[in-house]
Amino acid sequence: MEIFGFPPQLILGQVLIGLINGSFYALLSLGLAIIFGLLRVINFAHGALYMMGAFAAWMTQAWLGLNFWAALVIAPLAVGLFGLVVERAFLRSIYHLDHLYGLLLTFGIALLIEGMYRYWFGAAGKPFTTPDVFRGIWDLGFVIVPKYRGFVVLASLVTCLAVWLLIERTRLGSYLRAATENPDLVSCFGINVSLLTASAYVLGAALAGLSGVLAAPIYQVTPLMGTNLIIVVFAVVVTGGMGSLSGAIITGYGMGVIEGLTKVFYPAASSVVIFVVMALMLLLRPAGLFGKEA
Amino acid sequence: MPKSAVPTWGERPMPDPVLSVTDLHAWYGESHVLHGVTLDLKEGETLAILGRNGAGKTSTLRAIMGVIPRRSGSVKIHGRETIRQKSHAIARLGLAYVPEERGIFASLTAQENLLLPPVISPGGLAIEEIYELFPNLAERRNSPGTRLSGGEQQMLAIARVLRAGGRTIFLDEPTEGLAPVIVERIAEVVAMLKTRGYSMLLVEQNLAFAQAVADRTCVMEHGHIIETFTAADADSHAASLQNHLGV
Numbered sequence: 202m203e204i205f206g207f208p209p210q211l212i213l214g215q216v217l218i219g220l221i222n223g224s225f226y227a228l229l230s231l232g233l234a235i236i237f238g239l240l241r242v243i244n245f246a247h248g249a250l251y252m253m254g255a256f257a258a259w260m261t262q263a264w265l266g267l268n269f270w271a272a273l274v275i276a277p278l279a280v281g282l283f284g285l286v287v288e289r290a291f292l293r294s295i296y297h298l299d300h301l302y303g304l305l306l307t308f309g310i311a312l313l314i315e316g317m318y319r320y321w322f323g324a325a326g327k328p329f330t331t332p333d334v335f336r337g338i339w340d341l342g343f344v345i346v347p348k349y350r351g352f353v354v355l356a357s358l359v360t361c362l363a364v365w366l367l368i369e370r371t372r373l374g375s376y377l378r379a380a381t382e383n384p385d386l387v388s389c390f391g392i393n394v395s396l397l398t399a400s401a402y403v404l405g406a407a408l409a410g411l412s413g414v415l416a417a418p419i420y421q422v423t424p425l426m427g428t429n430l431i432i433v434v435f436a437v438v439v440t441g442g443m444g445s446l447s448g449a450i451i452t453g454y455g456m457g458v459i460e461g462l463t464k465v466f467y468p469a470a471s472s473v474v475i476f477v478v479m480a481l482m483l484l485l486r487p488a489g490l491f492g493k494e495a
Numbered sequence: 496m497p498k499s500a501v502p503t504w505g506e507r508p509m510p511d512p513v514l515s516v517t518d519l520h521a522w523y524g525e526s527h528v529l530h531g532v533t534l535d536l537k538e539g540e541t542l543a544i545l546g547r548n549g550a551g552k553t554s555t556l557r558a559i560m561g562v563i564p565r566r567s568g569s570v571k572i573h574g575r576e577t578i579r580q581k582s583h584a585i586a587r588l589g590l591a592y593v594p595e596e597r598g599i600f601a602s603l604t605a606q607e608n609l610l611l612p613p614v615i616s617p618g619g620l621a622i623e624e625i626y627e628l629f630p631n632l633a634e635r636r637n638s639p640g641t642r643l644s645g646g647e648q649q650m651l652a653i654a655r656v657l658r659a660g661g662r663t664i665f666l667d668e669p670t671e672g673l674a675p676v677i678v679e680r681i682a683e684v685v686a687m688l689k690t691r692g693y694s695m696l697l698v699e700q701n702l703a704f705a706q707a708v709a710d711r712t713c714v715m716e717h718g719h720i721i722e723t724f725t726a727a728d729a730d731s732h733a734a735s736l737q738n739h740l741g742v
Contacts, residue, residue: 297564372610378602379611385562386598390612390659391586 207465213344215461221350221419223457224357227450228412229434230441231361232405234449235368237438238381239401242292242303247434248427249311250406254280254413255422256318259327269332272417277410284406288399296398311427318424326421335418353415360411361450364404368446377401381444436479442492452490511574512537513663513694514559519568521558528554530718531568536663541685541695543705545740546715552698553595555715556665559696560592561585572663587615591661595668595698597652599640606636608651612659619660628687629654646677653684663694670701682707702740714739 204212229247236244257276261267267275287310295302335349368374380387380397388394413427420426433456441452456475463474470477482489514536521529529551536542544552558566561582570577572588586592600608609625609632626633629650635643643651649669656664666685670678678701685708688695699705705712706729713723716739724732 375603375607375611379600382600382602383598385557385582386592386594387611388582389560389562389586389590389592389594390656391583391615392613393581393583395581 205466210344212462212465215465216458217344217346217350217354217461218464219458219461220354220454221457222460223454224354225412225416225430225453226434226437226457227361227453228357228408228415229430230438230449230453231364231446232408233434233438234441234444234446235364235377235401235408236405238444238446239377239384239398240288240292240296240303241300242295242307243300243435244402244405245304245308245431246287246311246314247307247405247409248431249314250280250284250409250427251413251416251430252318252424252427253283253314254410255329255417255420255426256322256327256413256424257410258414258417259329259422262329263327269418273411273414276414277407280410280413281403281407284403285399287406288402292402293395293398311431315424315428322424324423324425326423329417329422331418349418353419356415357412360408361453364408365446365450433475436475440475440479440482440490442489445489445491448489448491511571513540513573514696515569515571515574516555516559517569517571519555519558519570520566521554521563522565523554523563528563528718529558529566532558532715532719534713534720534723536694536696539689539692539694540710541689541697541708543697543699543709543712544715544720545699545702545705545712545736547740548700550715551718552715553667554718556592556594556667556696556698559585560590560665586661589616589661589663591656591659591664593652593656593664593666593669595671597645597648599643599648599651601639601641603640604637605632605640605643605647605651608640609636609655609658612655614658614660616660616662618662620654620657622658625654625658628684645673646680649673649677649681650684657688662692663696664688666695666697668698668700670699670704678704700740702736 229251233244233247236242254276257279258272261272261275291306291310292303295306331349335352337348339346339348339351368377376387376392376397380394384394416426437452437456438449440456441448456478459478460471460474463471512535516532516534519529519532520527532551532555534542544555546552554563557563559570561577561580566578568578572585572590575588577585577588600611603611609622631647632651632654635647640648640651653669669681673681682704685695689708697705697709709726711723711725712729713720714736715721721739722732722735
């Protein structure tokens, strides 16, 4: 059996790889969307935070001798804490300025972090071993899934769903949504918006940190691992619609799959297809797939 | 000690006003929008602020609430100075803000809008009581907030602060853009709030509406208050009012 002249195993295999990449796109663009919604800051430091998460995982393993599960908890907390410092020390003083200042500031912070990590750890990758329980494969019959990669997809889906529920279905979430629309009015109801804003940045940073931990066993842990990824993630966010959370999640997985399928049907285009989709989206629907028309 | 020195309720001097604003200045960036506003609001009183567009009425409310970042002067709420406090802390002293254009959140349902403001003091209305007062809101509780009609959104904006329990209500142009029959309904709601003892600071351009509900009226121009009169004196001020509000 063949689909458009290609064996279905090949297609399914690429869809799976697409879902794995999409898992990272979704987690990262969800964090970016949360941060942009509340802070109106386009967080260029997101890739650096992701890298910090991967390094934090490596440190818990290499320096502290802890296992993967400990890294999965410690690294997002550590990156979240770092995010809190960045927000309190730098970002809060530029909220009243144009978006461009936030972009420049976070871009500078990203360069600083990446530069320091390169100075400390060198440009070569650090090894991070796959946890023992995830060695081997699951044979689903129609496709073979390396266990760890299956875990990444599941972990990402569960996290995205949990964050979505937190924001769409809880009281804290209704504060966040309302503050995204009209922060002044929310503070007039007696809600501390400055605290909400800090929490949003911490949450976004922690999600980036979590993505970093999940990425550590798959990709090389290097100081520049976030730089390449973040450009793709920005394309995902723009396509999904700036500030739309469900848009960020769905577009994240969708773009991963589109990228994977392009590798089957027209491999030469696979590294640019996401940007082509973004360009088309900007032409046809500038607010993005799930964004509200201005 | 002579017996008369022990104060009784009847002889006690007037309690602190709910709100006492003295020489309030405010700036948006470089633009100086309030030039020394002085006013006070007594317990249970309805004070209307009238004035043309751009006279500084909404800015006065926003400056008292602390959402204009640069302000100076004095704003005392129940005798407590708040000029250096943050807006969320100011609100918790018992202010209930119904903003201009209603401020209904599009990403929240009508009921989520209603439940959004945290309860800041006990004695607010229960949700069942609110739905009894505003049956339309009960019917539309699951609709996105901004799908409600203008009148329903105004009711929602008032209802949500009643739930939070603040006893001093700021109403910013509650009748703006509404049909006369809805304006009548809003006037009934305001009258009901008066009988329940709420203190209200009402910003309006609708002279008839303001006159119908206010105990006292201030007229604003160029960022300060140029005259204040009681409801009893309103007739003698009619000519000057027309002059200040006329287009």
